Amino acid sequence: MSGHMTPEEFRAYGKRVVDWVADYLASVESRPVRSPAGPGDxxxxxxxxxxxxGEPYDAVLADLERIVLPGITHWQHPSFFAYFxxxxSGPAILGDLLSSGLGVxxxxxxxxxxxTELETVVVDWLxxxxxxxxxxxxxxxxxxxxQDSASSASLVALLAARHRAGxxxxxxxxxxxxxxxxxxxxxxxxxxxxxxxxxxxxxxPRTLAMDPGHLDSLIREDAAAGLVPTxxxxxxxxxSTTAIDPVPRIGAVCREHGVWLHVDAAYAGVAAVCPERRWINDGVAEFADSYVTNPHKWLLTNFDCSVLWFADRVPLVETLSTLPEYLRNAATLSGEVIDYRDWQIPLGRRFRALKLWSVIRWYGAEGLREHVRLGIALADEFAALVRADERFEVLDHHPFGLVCFRPLWNGLGAEEADEATLALLDRLNDSGELYLSHTRVHGRVMLRLAIGAPATERRHVRAAWDRIRAELDRR
Structure with missing residues (x-):
C-alpha cells in the first residue's frame, strides 16, 4: 500500500466512516457509559x-473497533451525566467534516x-x-x-486587559x-x-456567588500597595454548582476602579437563547469588556468551539498583532478586513465556523431553544425526585441542567459520610449504566448530575434515579 488515497478510495472509505459514525450514535446507549479500560490497556x-x-484503511477501521472503542468513555451516551x-450533533459533525475536507x-x-467572513457572520448571529x-x-x-476553549479565551482576555491597564x-x-x-x-x-x-x-456562603464588597476592598488594598488591578x-x-456571580454589582466596582470585567459564561451562557433566561445577561451590556460562552457544551456543536466577544477590540489587536513580511498582503494593509490571527494565541486556525453555521441553520432558534429547555426541565424533574426522598438533600440552586445532591447518611460523621458518598459514586460509575461526578460544597461531598446530551430523554433520567436509589439500598 503506497501513495495518496485517490478520490475514489476516499469516497468509498468516507461512506464507510459516515456509516460507522451513524451506527455508533444509534447504538451508543447499548455501551457502558464509562470506559472499563485500565491504565495502559x-x-x-x-x-x-x-x-x-502503508496498510489498507480496513485495518484502521478494524483496530478502531478492537482497540480504540473499548477505551472510549461515551460522552454522547444518554446516561452520561458526569460533566457538562x-x-x-449530526449537523456539527458534518460541518467539521467539511472543514477538514477544505483544509483551510x-x-x-x-x-x-x-x-473569516463566515465566522464574523456566525458570531454575530449567535x-x-x-x-x-x-x-x-x-x-x-x-x-x-x-476560540478552541474558554481557557484560551480567558488568557486572551487577560492579555488584552493587561495591555489596556499598562x-x-x-x-x-x-x-x-x-x-x-x-x-x-x-x-x-x-x-x-x-x-x-x-x-x-x-x-x-449561601449562594457561592462572588462578594462585590470584598472585591472592592481587595482592589483598593492592591492599588494602595502600588499594584495594578487588571x-x-x-x-x-x-x-462546580452553576453559581451565578452578581455581574451588575461586580461591574460597578470594576467601572469605579477602571478594571477590566471578563464574564465567563462557558457553560450557562447559551441558555440565553431562551428569552426567559435572558436575565443571566444582566449587567453584561453595561459593564462587560469581554464575554465567553461555549457552543461546544450545550448548544449542539462538537468540541472545539468557544466564542469570545469584546466590547472594544482595540486592546486585543494591539497586544497580539504582529505582521512579519511573509504575512503582508494588500487586504491586511488596507485595514478593511479582520485578521483573526490577531484575536488568538496561535497563528493558525481551523475553519470552526462551518460547524456552528451548520448547527444554527439546521436547528434554527426554535430548535436550539427546545434543546436547552428540555435539559432544564429534566434537571428540575430530577431535583424534585431527590427532594421528595428524605434520604437525600439537593442543592436548591439549579437554574440550568446541573443538579447537585447527596445522601444524608444519618448516623455517620461528616468525614465518614463523605467517604460513603464517594464509595457510592464509584459503585454507580463502575456499573456502566450511568456516569456521575462530584464536587464539594461547604466542605461536603456532593454528587453532580448534568443533563444536556442530545440523546438524553426523561426515561434516562428516571433510570438514573432508580439506579442511585437501588445502589443506596444495597449499602
Missing part, C-alpha cells in the same frame, strides 16, 4: 513501532476570505440569538471570535473566587503575573 494493544509500509455536555488555514483574511449587546458585533466597536511586569493583579474556573489562575501564571497576583475574592472574572454558571 490501549497502549499495550497497539504496536510499539510505526508500520514500515460535549454535544456532537484561516490565519489571515487573504488565506481564505470565506473562513450574539443576536443570545441577546448580547450590539457593541459585541463585529460590525461595531467590539466583535467575536471562535504598568510594569509583575505588578498586575487579577481577581477570582474559589468558584472561578481554574483556567483563570493558569492564565495568570502564563501571562507572568507572578506569585500571589491572583487574588481570591470571598463568596456568599481584570476581574465574574462567572455565570460556575463549573
Amino acid at each position: 490501549v497502549r499495550s494493544a497497539l504496536p510499539a513501532h510505526p508500520p514500515e509500509e 455536555p460535549a454535544n456532537a 488555514q484561516g490565519m489571515v483574511w487573504a488565506t481564505s476570505p470565506a473562513c 450574539a443576536e440569538l443570545l441577546g448580547l449587546p450590539g457593541h459585541f458585533r463585529t460590525d461595531a466597536a467590539g466583535g467575536g471570535v471562535i 504598568g510594569g511586569p509583575g505588578r498586575h493583579a487579577i481577581y477570582v473566587s474559589s468558584q472561578t474556573h481554574s483556567s483563570l489562575e493558569r492564565a495568570g501564571r502564563i501571562a507572568g503575573l507572578g506569585t500571589g497576583r491572583v487574588r481570591s475574592v470571598d463568596v456568599d 481584570l476581574v472574572c465574574a462567572t455565570v454558571g460556575t463549573t
